[in-house]
Amino acid sequence: MLNILASLGAITAIATSPLPLSLQATEAAAPAPQVSEPAGLSEADRQRLLNRASTALAKVKTASGTFEQLSPDYSESTGRFALSRPGKVRFEYDDPSPLLVVSDGTTVGLQDSELETTDRVPLGTTPLALLLDDDIDFATEADVLDVTNRNGRVEITLRDKSGEMDGTLTLVMQESDMSLTGWHTLDSGGNLTQVQLTDVSYGQRLNPRLFVLKDFDEN
Numbered sequence: 001m002l003n004i005l006a007s008l009g010a011i012t013a014i015a016t017s018p019l020p021l022s023l024q025a026t027e028a029a030a031p032a033p034q035v036s037e038p039a040g041l042s043e044a045d046r047q048r049l050l051n052r053a054s055t056a057l058a059k060v061k062t063a064s065g066t067f068e069q070l071s072p073d074y075s076e077s078t079g080r081f082a083l084s085r086p087g088k089v090r091f092e093y094d095d096p097s098p099l100l101v102v103s104d105g106t107t108v109g110l111q112d113s114e115l116e117t118t119d120r121v122p123l124g125t126t127p128l129a130l131l132l133d134d135d136i137d138f139a140t141e142a143d144v145l146d147v148t149n150r151n152g153r154v155e156i157t158l159r160d161k162s163g164e165m166d167g168t169l170t171l172v173m174q175e176s177d178m179s180l181t182g183w184h185t186l187d188s189g190g191n192l193t194q195v196q197l198t199d200v201s202y203g204q205r206l207n208p209r210l211f212v213l214k215d216f217d218e219n
Helices: 011-015 043-059
Strands: 062-070 076-084 088-093 099-104 107-112 117-122 142-150 153-160 168-174 179-186 192-202
Touching: 043 142, 043 153, 043 168, 043 179
Parallel strands: none
Antiparallel strands: 062 076, 062 192, 076 088, 088 099, 099 107, 107 117, 142 153, 153 168, 168 179, 179 192
């Protein structure tokens, strides 16, 4: 499925890397912009969509497929992903990108095979924490900034209630069955990353080793 990923020492390199979810530090993050209630969507319709989205996402325990990513600098990249709730995901980028991103349920690691570096941040400081929760409750776990339903596509923009996560996460779902088709992340610096999921399979048994990221000196 789904920039990917507080401070790591090599945060400058991480912050400029094209990732599915933001890895940027949150210490000096500017307040996320307030989003007005979309015109034409009643509170009842808004709540109905949130309930449907929460139910649909909770049913997805495993998923795998391919992704296409548009980074803030408009560069495009592709790759494969594997997801296992709660908390685990793997984004493996196609060549020529040297990047591999893995969440093991506690931390999210970014590995660069060219530089032979591995950097990690707590899962809770990234938008992945919301996406990988096994029972998403929009009422208690996130501030819902916006809900839209246009042309068969539902978009739900969220901000972490704890304030640990940098920026906002927008889930993109198909209105007919509320399947997740992608997401957008907007960090505190105004950098927008868009991810689209394709060829997604659900409910398959996934190898646990997919969600283990070893440092280069351990390989």
